[in-house]
Amino acid sequence: MTATPMSGRRAQAARNDEAILQAARAVFTTDPSAPISAVSERAGVGISALYRRYGSKEGLLQKLCGDGLELYIAASEKSLAMRGDPWEAFTTYMRDIVDADSSSLTIALAGTFQPTEELYHASARASQLAIEVHDRAVKAGALRPDVTAADIALLFEQIASIKLGDGQRTTELRHRYLTLVLDSLRNPPAHQPLPGPPPTDEELEQRWAPPS
Known part of the structure; x- marks a missing residue:
């Protein structure tokens, strides 16, 4: 149609x-x-x-966080619908969440506005799905068993804090460090090629340059 x-x-x-x-x-x-x-x-x-x-500003913040939760839920449901290699399903979930960048909203906006009932329900749904994705990977023996769903949530926030250069470079670096994280999470451990080059001294120093 x-x-x-x-x-x-x-x-x-x-x-x-x-x-x-x-x-x-x-x-x-x-x-x-x-x-x-x-x-x-x-x-x-x-x-x-x-x-x-x-x-109001509050209504705009509520909309941003609602959209972020929708992306998180969609990525979780996509992973849970995947059949075959459980590690591939888990890494797809991790990469999709990093690309959705909903964790940047959590870092910046948590506690700055009053969530609606709809947001509370969406957050509960996102949390439950995250636990299901985690538990499935652990039960399949793909994810190290001493890592919790809460650990994964904070790892997303750590990766979201990486902001260097333009949007393309930031995305490249986030996937570089996500690959390092995934290697440490896999059971048994594995070592995958790292995407993109490491940050240069010039890139790191540029963060201290005053606005032009």
């Missing part, structure tokens, strides 16, 4: 909404205390248009 094209006004509203969400994620993961006007400015959308879509 062919989808009905959106009208010009609806299409513009959809573009504005996507721009707002991308801007909000960038702004609030950098500075959770930033005003909502910073999102409007970054998105190139009028403040009135932003408020028509989201009545």
Whole structure:
């Protein structure tokens, strides 16, 4: 069935909404205390248009975290639906969660707003699925048994804290260190080729350079 094209006004509203969400994620993961006007400015959308879509900063934060939980749930369900090699199912889950980058929201936004009942339910669902993914890998003998689902959650946060260079370089480095983590988690241990080159001294030093 062919989808009905959106009208010009609806299409513009959809573009504005996507721009707002991308801007909000960038702004609030950098500075959770930033005003909502910073999102409007970054998105190139009028403040009135932003408020028509989201009545408050809190509502915008709730939407960001809800979307992050949806990505986490989808990655978990995808892994649990995989048949065959249990280690491959587990590593697919780990890579998908790192790519979804929902842990950046957890690091930046936890405790900064009041979650809704819907968010509480989604969080409980995400936690239960994470336990199922973990337990299946342990029972299959693929994941070392002394690692818990809570350990995995904190490993995601550690990897999400890696931010160096542009988005492409950050993604490359996160997958490099994820590969190191996976080698340490596998039962029995394994050593896979590491994606991308290690960070250079220049890249590390650049973090201390003042904004231009």
